[in-house]
Amino acid sequence: MSENEQAGEKTELPTEKRLREAREQGNIPRSRELATAAVFVAAVLALYAMAGSMGNSARQWMKAALSPEVGLLNTPNALFGHAGWMLLKLMLAFSPLIVVCLAAGMIAPALMGGLQFSNKALMPDLKRMNPLTGIKRLVGAEALAELVKSMLRVAFVGTAAGLCIWQGADGLRGLLHLPLESAIGRGLGFTLKLLLATAGAMALLAAIDAPYQKWNWLRKLKMTREELRREMKESEGSPEVKGRIRQMQMQLSQRRMMEAVPTADVVLVNPTHYAVALKYESGRMSAPTVVARGVDELALRIRQVADGNKVAVVSSPPLARALYRESQLGKEIPVRLYSAVALVLSYVYQLRQWRTGPMPQMAPIDIDEFGKGGTR
Structure with a gap:
C-alpha cells in the first residue's frame, strides 16, 4: 500500500477539538x-x-x-x-x-x-x-x-x-x-x-x-494522518511560526544578557570558545552570580561588550569551561568553584588598584585542586 493511500485512511482517533465540534x-x-x-x-x-x-x-x-x-347534560x-x-x-x-x-x-x-x-x-x-x-x-x-x-x-x-x-x-x-x-x-x-x-x-x-x-x-x-497534522498545526501553530517565536525569545534573552555585561566584575574566557560574566556585590550577594554566558559567536560578543565597557576579561580556560557547564544564567556559581572564582575576583580588585602602576600577574588556576566544599 502506498504512502498516499495510508495517509488517506482514517486510522487516527478523533481529537478533543473534533469531538467538541x-x-x-x-x-x-x-x-x-x-x-x-x-x-x-x-x-x-x-x-x-x-x-x-x-x-x-x-x-x-x-x-x-x-x-x-352525565345524562342531564343536554347542551353542546x-x-x-x-x-x-x-x-x-x-x-x-x-x-x-x-x-x-x-x-x-x-x-x-x-x-x-x-x-x-x-x-x-x-x-x-x-x-x-x-x-x-x-x-x-x-x-x-x-x-x-x-x-x-x-x-x-x-x-x-x-x-x-x-x-x-x-x-x-x-x-x-x-x-x-x-x-x-x-x-x-x-x-x-x-x-x-x-x-x-x-x-x-x-x-x-x-x-x-x-x-x-x-x-x-x-x-x-x-x-x-493528514487531518491530524493539519489540526495540530492550526491549534498549536506551524513549526515555522513556533521556530520564529523561539528565535525572537532567544534574541530578547541575549539582548538582556548583553545589557547586563557592563555591570559585571569580570568575564572569564576560554579564550575564544567560552565566555562567562560574573558579578559580585559584597553584602548583597552570598556568592558571585552569572550575568552572561555563551559560546563561540555569543562568547565573542560578550568579550567585545566587556572590552567596550572596560570590564576585566580574564583568560582561564579550565575555569571558564567549568563555569559554563555547571552554572546557570542569573544563578549563583557552584560551591566547588568558590575558591577559584575568589582568586579571580581578588586579582581583578588588585588590577583596579594598580591601574596606574604595573599590572599584577595572576597565577594559573587548576580547579581540580579545589574540593567539593570550595577549598583547597
Missing part, C-alpha cells in the same frame, strides 16, 4: 434501542409501583364518566365542558406515569452523549436531498446494521413474550372458570409479568446497541 453540530452518539428500552422499563416499573393508586384513580374516573348526572357546551374536565382528570391520574416516562426519555440520551441542543442539526442540508446518498444509506453498512437490529429486536422480544405466555398458558386457561374479580386480578398480574419479560428483552438489546453506537460514532469521526 461534532457535538456543537448536533452530532452525538445516540441509541434508539436504549431510549426505547429506558422509557418502556420505566413505564413498567412505574405501573408496578403505582398500580394501586392509579387503579383507584381510574375507577373513580370511570364512575364519574358513567355517572347518571355542557357536554364539551364535561369532556374537557374528564380528560384533565384522566391526565392527572396518569401524570406520575407520564413524568417517569419523560424523565427516562431525557436521562437515556444523557447517558450516551449528553444533552446537546444545536440549531445546526435543524438547518436544511442539500446533501440529504441527494438521491445517490439516499440509495447508499438504503444499501450500505448502516442499513444492514439496522436490519440486523430489527431482527434481533423481534427475536428477543418475541422469545421473551413467547416463554412468558408458554409458562402461563395453564393459568390463562383457568381464568375462564374464576369469578370476574379474581380473573381480572390474575389477568392483570399475568400482563405485568409479560411486560416485565418484554422490558428485560429490550434492556438486553439496548445493552448491546449502546456500546455499538458509541463505537460507530467514534469510527465515523476518525481522522486521517
Whole structure:
C-alpha cells in the first residue's frame, strides 16, 4: 500500500477539538434501542409501583364518566365542558406515569452523549436531498446494521413474550372458570409479568446497541494522518511560526544578557570558545552570580561588550569551561568553584588598584585542586 493511500485512511482517533465540534453540530452518539428500552422499563416499573393508586384513580374516573348526572347534560357546551374536565382528570391520574416516562426519555440520551441542543442539526442540508446518498444509506453498512437490529429486536422480544405466555398458558386457561374479580386480578398480574419479560428483552438489546453506537460514532469521526497534522498545526501553530517565536525569545534573552555585561566584575574566557560574566556585590550577594554566558559567536560578543565597557576579561580556560557547564544564567556559581572564582575576583580588585602602576600577574588556576566544599 502506498504512502498516499495510508495517509488517506482514517486510522487516527478523533481529537478533543473534533469531538467538541461534532457535538456543537448536533452530532452525538445516540441509541434508539436504549431510549426505547429506558422509557418502556420505566413505564413498567412505574405501573408496578403505582398500580394501586392509579387503579383507584381510574375507577373513580370511570364512575364519574358513567355517572347518571352525565345524562342531564343536554347542551353542546355542557357536554364539551364535561369532556374537557374528564380528560384533565384522566391526565392527572396518569401524570406520575407520564413524568417517569419523560424523565427516562431525557436521562437515556444523557447517558450516551449528553444533552446537546444545536440549531445546526435543524438547518436544511442539500446533501440529504441527494438521491445517490439516499440509495447508499438504503444499501450500505448502516442499513444492514439496522436490519440486523430489527431482527434481533423481534427475536428477543418475541422469545421473551413467547416463554412468558408458554409458562402461563395453564393459568390463562383457568381464568375462564374464576369469578370476574379474581380473573381480572390474575389477568392483570399475568400482563405485568409479560411486560416485565418484554422490558428485560429490550434492556438486553439496548445493552448491546449502546456500546455499538458509541463505537460507530467514534469510527465515523476518525481522522486521517493528514487531518491530524493539519489540526495540530492550526491549534498549536506551524513549526515555522513556533521556530520564529523561539528565535525572537532567544534574541530578547541575549539582548538582556548583553545589557547586563557592563555591570559585571569580570568575564572569564576560554579564550575564544567560552565566555562567562560574573558579578559580585559584597553584602548583597552570598556568592558571585552569572550575568552572561555563551559560546563561540555569543562568547565573542560578550568579550567585545566587556572590552567596550572596560570590564576585566580574564583568560582561564579550565575555569571558564567549568563555569559554563555547571552554572546557570542569573544563578549563583557552584560551591566547588568558590575558591577559584575568589582568586579571580581578588586579582581583578588588585588590577583596579594598580591601574596606574604595573599590572599584577595572576597565577594559573587548576580547579581540580579545589574540593567539593570550595577549598583547597
